[in-house]
Amino acid sequence: MNRVAQLWRTTTVRLTAIFIALFVVFSILLLTFIAYQSSIQIQQQQTAAIDREVEMLKRIDQRQGVRGTVFAVARLSGQPGPGIYYLGDSSGLQIAGNVTSFPANVLQDSGVFSFNYDRDSAYAGDNTRGYAVVRSLVLDSGLRLVVGRDVLERRGFTAIVFQGFLLAVAGILAFALLAGVVTARRVLKRIDTINATSAKIMSGNLSERIPVTKRNDEFDILATSLNAMLDRIEGLMQGLKEVTDNVAHDLKTPLTRLRTKAEAALRETDTALQREALETTLTESDRLIRTFNALLMIARAEAGAPSGAFADVDVSAVAADVAELYEPVAEEAGMALESRITPGVHLRANRELIGQALVNLIENALKYYEPAEDNTGLITVAVREDGGRVLIEVGDNGPGIPLEDRARVVERFVRLEKSRTEPGSGLGLSLVAAVARLHKGEFRIADNAPGVLAVIDLPSA
């Protein structure tokens, strides 16, 4: 019962019902029109036939007299068919014909009459009550002539038309209902699969997907698009899980360290040493906060920061600011920082994030610089436009990153083995990559031969 109610609520079944109703109404109108027109036609034909016979008998009466007329009427009466004939004298005595009883006025007045009568010929079959249309007149010879037709013929036609109509409507009704129900059930079935899948997903199984058939119908298009959305969600969830795992790992380690330091400070009796231990815990907690902030920033950038933070940014100016900020730092580290910035490159961007990304790249270059006798460290900061792309590049001539590690260094917390000992959270490049993605661009690491060329490649539109 529930199922039927559900079926009735489907759009398909409702539409089908509406169409059936409309179809029946129009069919009735059409068939009524046809039946009406046909019956008029038949009536006219019958009237014409009656008139023809009357004229013929009138002529026979004029030319051949009573004998001829009686003979002709008798012959007509003997023919099978719907014809009604009567010939009588003025006193009301029947001479010839196939119908004996008429209403009294038919035999007294002239004109056209219609009435019920008792059939007596074989023509009528079981149905002995007939309905007649007749023309009554007095011939020149003084005889009364009645010629008519049993209109059962006409009614029979109407009945046939009506029967056909009923049959057609019944057939269409059955077929349309069947088609509607079948379609609706198919739709319901498809929707049920989608519902079942989403129920599974909601209960926690994120890897479920809506089955896609080979028909490539509207449901498959919907399913494909929903599946793509689910892929994205699963990817995000996966990412989130990884972040959580990594956060747990990378925050727990310094947290443990922090705790140990605090405990040590508590145990310490010498005030100077105690102070020192407390200062280390502070430094440690600052590092924790920094890692945490970087993680948050990546998460926000990856989730797609609110567009409110996007504005028209002079990327060249940002790069020049950051280069100027770091120029003395590089110098102090024994390196040179060179700007190759095309002025006036604008972009719809988040100024702070672009700045932070540049800072991370420059700090990376500073961090991994290995002084060598024949090699002065050089960091280049470049901003340039290249066919609809804005390229922000930070290059160095340091040790470089092996090809096989280039994709990996962008992942969160990945730190190549030899840099494990260096300070840092391992989040710097992940943030750069997240910033690039947020701006619908990409981040890649190229070979600067020698060194690393870090490229933030953003679409300028």
Add this chain to the structure above:
Amino acid sequence: MKILLIEDDREAASYMIQALDEAGHVTHHASDGETGYAMASSMDYDVLVVDRMLPRRDGLSIVESLRAEGNKTPVLILSALGEVDDRVTGLRAGGDDYLAKPYAFTELLARVEVLARRSSPSEAATSYEVGELSLDRLSRKVEREGEAILLQPREFRLLEYLMKNAGKVVTRTMLLENVWDYHFDPQTNVIDVHMSRLRGKIDKGHANPLLHTIRGAGYMIRE
């Protein structure tokens, strides 16, 4: 200085009150938004320190109402929301400065002390003097003992900011925010390098240094 602290975390508040007291300030405390607003609008404070998320009334709405009433007391907004957008919303609501949690107390103290100066008339001064060092904001000339010192534009702004807040501690993040106008987080000692360059130009060859490094806090310029 008279400070009103509107903060619902009682433990953090009591620590802050104690620390501000040690720094020589009188601090009143309100632990919910309604009380805080009533206190802020009925009494005269030098600085308001307002947490953004408060019970009974949101911190930003307190600031907005105070500003609508014409109350110009400097406001430092504290918030766990530290994104650029949140900062912009906070400042737009009428806050004068924005500090994201967790923060170092020295950072809070430095910002509160710098904020309180804003209401003093020195804001509009065209020149600053600290000892024998003078800076003219209009002609952009810097002199020490009558001797001109040539500074790069950024160094000039750095010194200008320090001298405007002479005698007060300014932190590294304050310098990055106010001199470079960035809120990002440098891992290395970028500001220190710039400060040591400036120090080389200002203090080199003079017996009494004016630029002082305040350990664990930041920098200060004073006689």
